[in-house]
Amino acid sequence: MFAAVVSLTVLGISLGFGLGYAARILKVEVSPIIEEVSAMMPGSQCGQCGYPGCRPAAEAIVRGDAPITICPPGGRALAEDLASKLGVAVNLSDLADHVPMLARVNEATCIGCTRCFKSCPTDAIVGAPKQLHLVIQDACTGCGACVDVCPTECLQLHPIKETLRTWKWTKPEAGLAAA
Amino acid sequence: MKLFHFRGGVHPEANKHHTAHKTIRVMPMPKMLYVPLQQHVGAAAEPQVEIGQHVLKGQLLAHSQGNISAPVHAPTSGTVVAIGEFSAPHPSGLPVRTITIEADGEDRWIECNTPADPFELDPAEISTRVGAAGVVGMGGATFPAAVKLRLGMRSDIHTFIVNGGECEPYLTCDDRLMRERSIELIDGIRIVMRALQPKNTYIAIEDNKPEAIAILTEACQPYDNITVVPVPAQYPMGSAQHMITTITGVEVPADGRSADVGVLVHNVGTVVAIHKAVRHGQALISRIVTVGGGAMTEPQNVEVPIGALLSDVIEFCGGFKEKPARLVMGGPMMGLVMPSLDVPVVKGTSGIIGLTLDEITPKPTMPCIRCASCVDACPSGLVPLEMASNIRSGELEGAIKFGLVDCIACGCCAYVCPSQIPLVQYFNYAKDELAAQQRAKHKAEETRKLVETRKQRLDAEIAARAAAAAARKAAKAQKASEASA
Numbered sequence: 001m002f003a004a005v006v007s008l009t010v011l012g013i014s015l016g017f018g019l020g021y022a023a024r025i026l027k028v029e030v031s032p033i034i035e036e037v038s039a040m041m042p043g044s045q046c047g048q049c050g051y052p053g054c055r056p057a058a059e060a061i062v063r064g065d066a067p068i069t070i071c072p073p074g075g076r077a078l079a080e081d082l083a084s085k086l087g088v089a090v091n092l093s094d095l096a097d098h099v100p101m102l103a104r105v106n107e108a109t110c111i112g113c114t115r116c117f118k119s120c121p122t123d124a125i126v127g128a129p130k131q132l133h134l135v136i137q138d139a140c141t142g143c144g145a146c147v148d149v150c151p152t153e154c155l156q157l158h159p160i161k162e163t164l165r166t167w168k169w170t171k172p173e174a175g176l177a178a179a
Numbered sequence: 180m181k182l183f184h185f186r187g188g189v190h191p192e193a194n195k196h197h198t199a200h201k202t203i204r205v206m207p208m209p210k211m212l213y214v215p216l217q218q219h220v221g222a223a224a225e226p227q228v229e230i231g232q233h234v235l236k237g238q239l240l241a242h243s244q245g246n247i248s249a250p251v252h253a254p255t256s257g258t259v260v261a262i263g264e265f266s267a268p269h270p271s272g273l274p275v276r277t278i279t280i281e282a283d284g285e286d287r288w289i290e291c292n293t294p295a296d297p298f299e300l301d302p303a304e305i306s307t308r309v310g311a312a313g314v315v316g317m318g319g320a321t322f323p324a325a326v327k328l329r330l331g332m333r334s335d336i337h338t339f340i341v342n343g344g345e346c347e348p349y350l351t352c353d354d355r356l357m358r359e360r361s362i363e364l365i366d367g368i369r370i371v372m373r374a375l376q377p378k379n380t381y382i383a384i385e386d387n388k389p390e391a392i393a394i395l396t397e398a399c400q401p402y403d404n405i406t407v408v409p410v411p412a413q414y415p416m417g418s419a420q421h422m423i424t425t426i427t428g429v430e431v432p433a434d435g436r437s438a439d440v441g442v443l444v445h446n447v448g449t450v451v452a453i454h455k456a457v458r459h460g461q462a463l464i465s466r467i468v469t470v471g472g473g474a475m476t477e478p479q480n481v482e483v484p485i486g487a488l489l490s491d492v493i494e495f496c497g498g499f500k501e502k503p504a505r506l507v508m509g510g511p512m513m514g515l516v517m518p519s520l521d522v523p524v525v526k527g528t529s530g531i532i533g534l535t536l537d538e539i540t541p542k543p544t545m546p547c548i549r550c551a552s553c554v555d556a557c558p559s560g561l562v563p564l565e566m567a568s569n570i571r572s573g574e575l576e577g578a579i580k581f582g583l584v585d586c587i588a589c590g591c592c593a594y595v596c597p598s599q600i601p602l603v604q605y606f607n608y609a610k611d612e613l614a615a616q617q618r619a620k621h622k623a624e625e626t627r628k629l630v631e632t633r634k635q636r637l638d639a640e641i642a643a644r645a646a647a648a649a650a651r652k653a654a655k656a657q658k659a660s661e662a663s664a
Contacts, residue, residue: 042627073626076616077616122633123629123633138625139626141622164275166618168611169611171605172605
């Protein structure tokens with residue numbers, strides 16, 4: 001009886017220490033950088049990057065599987081922030097092909113089905129059943145989630161029109177000036 | 180009076196003798212007028228007329244929106260034929276919201292609300308009237324004058340400077356205005372003095388305009404609290420910051436406004452517009468424009484209705500002698516290159532300058548030799564060569580460290596650069612790029628907030644549905660137990 005109690009106690013204590021030690025040395029490291037990058041992403045889970053959400057995309061970026069220019073709603077600003085965070089060179093030419101787009105409702109064909117505003121990750125669409133819907137341009141990220149669910153194809157992405165407020169001076173041609 | 184100096188600056192060839200001796204001519208009303216809704220710093224005006232509506236001269240076309248904005252008025256009587264987009268007087272040639280008026284030829288004024296005595300008016304009432312007349316800074320900055328006055332009333336303004344610097348080459352519109360409309364100018368100055376109650380009032384005029392100095396000194400005789408101050412002709416003397424330094428010896432802090440140092444500066448054209456607004460109740464619907472440059476047949480100063488096309492103005496002045504190599508709105512140092520002649524004159528149009536190939540002498544850009552001529556020339560004490568080299572390599576943050584934000588884009592650096600490096604274009608590019616980044620960042624933050632709010636809402640909906648289901652279940656169970664009992 002006594003021998004059994006002692007041996008089981010010893011066994012329990014030694015296994016406990018063994019497990020505790022193993023938990024320490026075999027701990028799976030979750031890089032804190034994934035948390036930080038994930039917090040930097042827009043968080044709209046729009047899926048334009050091809051990953052199921054912002055966090056998987058952040059993981060892929062940190063692993064190096066995805067370029068930092070992968071996020072269209074984040075655009076150039078996010079790419080530059082990520083470049084400085086991760087200490088990698090940013091190749092903005094990847095973004096050059098991507099024209100910033102915004103969704104717009106074609107009033108002629110909208111039937112007021114409400115599907116689009118239920119799917120919008122940023123609540124940028126207003127409307128009511130059987131009423132014309134409208135996209136609030138300032139809140140739209142151009143993710144295209146609404147385009148996929150629209151039954152009449154009245155929701156389409158359109159390139160953002162340049163205005164005097166958004167027009168920019170171009171950088172002078174480097175030419176001989178490269179000192 | 181003791182004057183102070185600011186560092187840097189340049190002395191470009193003035194070229195003012197072509198137009199300075201000619202009397203201002205009034206341009207006849209063109210058939211069509213294109214009045215852009217954004218002719219000022221701040222929010223665009225919002226139309227309050229309809230297509231087909233008949234309007235009178237001076238009638239409000241679009242009212243101001245928000246704190247920093249200005250209304251626009253009809254430059255003549257006629258019919259509103261369009262409210263839509265029209266090319267802006269801007270290098271991009273992009274369209275901007277514009278009200279188009281077809282003149283009826285009668286040029287009939289709307290009834291103007293004139294006070295019995297403007298010097299009895301409350302200071303707040305003066306700024307309200309100035310704001311309602313759509314007066315903006317006419318030296319080119321186009322900052323709403325009423326906002327500036329209100330700001331001045333809140334801070335303690337000890338010095339009011341009337342800016343007759345006009346340091347840009349070719350331009351003589353302010354010079355002619357000071358010579359021909361001195362009575363109106365002095366009246367406008369006294370109205371602003373009534374609003375601000377400054378201790379000192381100076382009319383600062385560059386010493387290359389002796390006639391204007393003589394005429395205004397004469398006109399100021401009865402008012403011993405207004406002093407005409409000749410200042411040295413040095414570009415960019417007409418910049419408000421540099422004018423303040425020259426007169427008071429105080430430098431406006433980098434992140435501050437002139438009101439912070441107790442000074443308020445208004446251009447002479449603005450003061451005359453204030454006179455018209457308060458004394459006669461007339462809105463700002465015309466301005467004096469210098470039509471000049473080697474390509475013009477007859478360079479001169481013209482009083483042009485706001486909204487007249489550049490082509491109409493140039494035709495009135497006898498057209499081009501030769502095709503201009505570069506057409507600039509404003510002065511040749513800080514003006515904007517116009518993509519076409521089919522853009523309207525706006526409140527900030529001080530000049531229409533057609534430059535010939537000889538005058539612009541384009542030369543190829545050469546490498547920077549780090550001679551630091553630009554550092555000596557910069558009137559704001561910045562290091563243009565370092566700013567440009569940072570921008571060239573994409574280091575916008577680095578350029579900010581060298582003072583990009585304080586650059587006034589006066590062009591002194593590019594003017595003296597022996598390698599013809601387009602320094603100002605680098606700085607404009609960098610400023611626009613930084614503004615775009617700021618906008619993108621702001622949008623990303625707002626998006627994140629929207630996503631979070633949506634998530635909270637959806638979670639709350641799910642919780643509410645679960646609670647409702649639980650309540651239903653409980654009710655059912657109770658019913659069942661009641662039935663069995």
